[in-house]
Amino acid sequence: MSHSCAAYSSTHFGALKRILKYLYHTRSVKLVIRQPRSDGPIPESVWSDADWASDKATRRSVSGHLVTIGKSPVSWGSKRQHTVAMSSCESEYMAMSEAAKSGLYVIAFFQQFKAVEKPSDLNYDNQGSGYLASDTVNNDRSKHIDVRHHFIRDHVTAKTFRLNYVPTATNLADVFTKALPREPHSRFSRLILTAEAAWAACVQAFLSRWRGPLFYFDLGPT
Numbered sequence: 001m002s003h004s005c006a007a008y009s010s011t012h013f014g015a016l017k018r019i020l021k022y023l024y025h026t027r028s029v030k031l032v033i034r035q036p037r038s039d040g041p042i043p044e045s046v047w048s049d050a051d052w053a054s055d056k057a058t059r060r061s062v063s064g065h066l067v068t069i070g071k072s073p074v075s076w077g078s079k080r081q082h083t084v085a086m087s088s089c090e091s092e093y094m095a096m097s098e099a100a101k102s103g104l105y106v107i108a109f110f111q112q113f114k115a116v117e118k119p120s121d122l123n124y125d126n127q128g129s130g131y132l133a134s135d136t137v138n139n140d141r142s143k144h145i146d147v148r149h150h151f152i153r154d155h156v157t158a159k160t161f162r163l164n165y166v167p168t169a170t171n172l173a174d175v176f177t178k179a180l181p182r183e184p185h186s187r188f189s190r191l192i193l194t195a196e197a198a199w200a201a202c203v204q205a206f207l208s209r210w211r212g213p214l215f216y217f218d219l220g221p222t
Contacts, residue, residue, distance in 0.1 A: 031193050033072045041115035042070055044107060046161070047123045048099035049173035050081075052088040059084050061091035064176025065099035066192065067106050069116075073192055075102050078176040083146065089128030090145060096124055096133055097149040099173070100161060107160075119162040125171040130163050 001019070004012045047066040053059045060081050067075040079098065085091035100122060107116050124130055133152050155161050168174060175188040 029189070029193060031073070041117040042110070043117045044069055044103060044110075044120040045071075045123060046099050046103035046120060047171060047173035048092070048096045049125060049168075049171050049177050050085075050088070050091040050095035051177040052085060052091045054178060055080060061085050061094070062177050063091075063095035063098050064173045065095065065102055066173045066176065067099075067102050069106065069110060075106055076173075076176060077102070086144075087128075089126055089132065092124060092126035092129035093132045093145065093152075094149050095173075096122065096129055097152045100152050100155060103161065104155070119159045121164045122156075122161040123164045123166045123171060123173075125166055125168045125174070127165060130165055133163060 001012060001016060045068045047068075049064050051062045051064075054062050058080075060083070062078060062080050064078045065076060066073055081091065081094055083094075085094060103120055103122070107120065110116050122133075133156055135153075152161070156163060169184070172188055172192055174180065175185060175192070179185075180188070
């Protein structure tokens with residue numbers, strides 16, 4: 001919606017009313033954060049997904065990510081990619097890179113209070129992007145990709161992240177990339193908002209010191 005503020009139409013206004021209606025009917029939904037069952041290092045999981053060429057005007061893809069500590073979400077976002085991806089594999093690879101950056105920040109922050117398990121799981125649902133992230137050799141499929149996206153390979157090699165393939169039906173980041181049908185949207189929302197086991201003290205400290213929104217939509221330049 002944000003990139004249409006200067007030139008909106010009746011279609012955009014109808015979509016805005018649907019958003020407000022959704023917010024009204026979900027006003028009782030809460031984010032649940034609970035104490036973990038052990039005093040050891042807390043696990044971090046990063047979820048990554050992309051919707052390839054979903055913008056019909058620019059053909060750019062949309063990246064979505066979710067970062068959890070324990071099983072509770074602490075950082076998430078949806079963003080239109082800055083460049084056009086030539087394949088779904090490439091768009092997913094770019095989304096993994098963006099998700100890893102958020103995961104690295106959360107690791108650095110929480111380590112001030114509590115040890116974080118390493119490696120962290122980086123969950124994705126495109127096998128081709130997983131091969132690219134674990135392959136340090138550039139080939140015809142990857143040599144044109146911007147260098148800034150390849151830093152994920154170094155962190156996989158250094159075992160900061162452990163690549164973990166998950167089916168699309170269980171990828172929690174899918175809800176941040178596009179409008180889903182009612183059933184998967186409700187299922188993902190329930191899994192994210194009512195997750196069990198989290199380290200409440202660390203999460204509260206994170207929220208108290210964070211100076212910006214944890215949930216953001218950045219559609220980039222139009």
